[in-house]
Amino acid sequence: MRILIFIFALSLTSLTFAADRYWIAGAATNWNNTANWSTTSGGAGGASVPGAADAAIFDANGLGNCNLDILATLGGITVNGYTGVIDLNGNTINVTSGNATFTTGTINDTPNLGTLTVNSAGTTRFNGSTIGAQIFCTSGRIFLDGSTFNNAVSFTKTAAGSDAGQGGNTFNSTVTMASTAPNYFMTGNVNPDTFNGVLTVQNTGTNLIYLGHNSAGNQFNDNVIFESSGTSLGIYICQGATSSATLAATKTVGIGGGGFSVGDLRIYRLTQVGATAQSLVTTGTSRLYLDNNTW
DSSP, X not given: OHHHHHHHHHHHHTOOOOOXXXXXXXXXXXXXXXXXXXSSTTOOSOOOOOXXXXXXXXXXXXXXXXXXXXXXXXXXXXXXXXXXXXEOTXXXXXXXXSOEEEOSSEEEOTTSOOEEXXXXXXXXXXXXXXXXXXXXEEEEEEEEOSOEEOSOXXXXXXXXXXXXXXXXXXXXXXXXXXXXXXXXXXXXXXXXOEEOSOEEEEEOSSSEEEESTTOSOEEEOSOEEEEEOTTOOEEEESOSTTOOEEXXXXXXXXXXXXXXXSSEEEEESEEEOSOOOOOOOOOTTOEEEEESOBO
């Protein structure tokens, strides 16, 4: 009997349970230090550093800057109420499950060698944070609701659920927006977005991607590239009756190397500045609609 009990006790010690870990540091310090993490918001330090099954939470009860000094693999992350800076320092935050929410604060990467990576079936929301790190986000659902992105970003929506991002985002580098999902991926539903780098829109899902959907004053300040294949329904720009967008002088809208062979490419209420020649050549069963634009 004692042998059985001993084996059972050993098996319990080997189990790992998911948990929330709260950043509580009041001054700049490193991520990989148990003194900076608590099991409760503003609680005592000494909890384990968040691991692959844990959610890291940054809120108003720990405002010290966080220096990432390891590869951080997480089961979720929330930045809400936090006004400090999380610096990747060339390392990577990798969210492999759960949800990711970025509402406040700043995420930078001083040497620009690391990434903020999300590869999860959960929901990712960018609704206020300023992100200076590269982003690779492949997430079940994605909502773009008013963040500033100062580095290259890539978003791929993969799961069911219609994602109506409010917009109000500023993208200061290259952007890829993609969908492999059965429901739509949208931004600019309330507020206009500003794209200051090349924008590539790729739809291989079974529904639509909408840009500038219901907002006036969207800005495309660099080239815009469209691609649609598989069973995609296509890509719509400024479909809403009150929406509008401007394409900056010398910039183009065009079809990328993946082609546009299925679905509709619909561009509404776009004003081109200048007289740069435009070329939109779709193939296959796709259809091109240009409505109420100024070229």
